[in-house]
Amino acid sequence: MFDLLPHLLNGLTLGLLFALIALGFMLIVGLMEQINLAHGSLFALGAYAAMQLTGPRPPLPMELAKAWLALPLGWRYAATLIIAPVIVSLVGMLIELCMRRTYGNIRSTGCS
Known part of the structure; x- marks a missing residue:
């Protein structure tokens, strides 16, 4: 019985972590109405x-x-x-400032 408890807690923690990532991804997709794959990269940067x-x-x-x-x-x-979320938020703001000029620029994607 006691050997199973750490595995249950690890599985629950990992499942909640995956749910948190998925909810954040869906929030970004729902608000911006476009897929933004930087969410996972910033999450990995925070872990690193x-x-x-x-x-x-x-x-x-x-x-x-x-x-x-x-x-x-x-x-x-x-x-x-x-400290780690503060570092990642600063990197995210820098990415946002660098990418802001591409918003609404249809010519940059090759569409007519």
């Missing part, structure tokens, strides 16, 4: 940023990395849950 920040060698300057690693793992994890 979180992995790098909680890892043994964070991509930070030496002094800041030593101070970061001196924190307990629980505090680093909690801070990463705030």
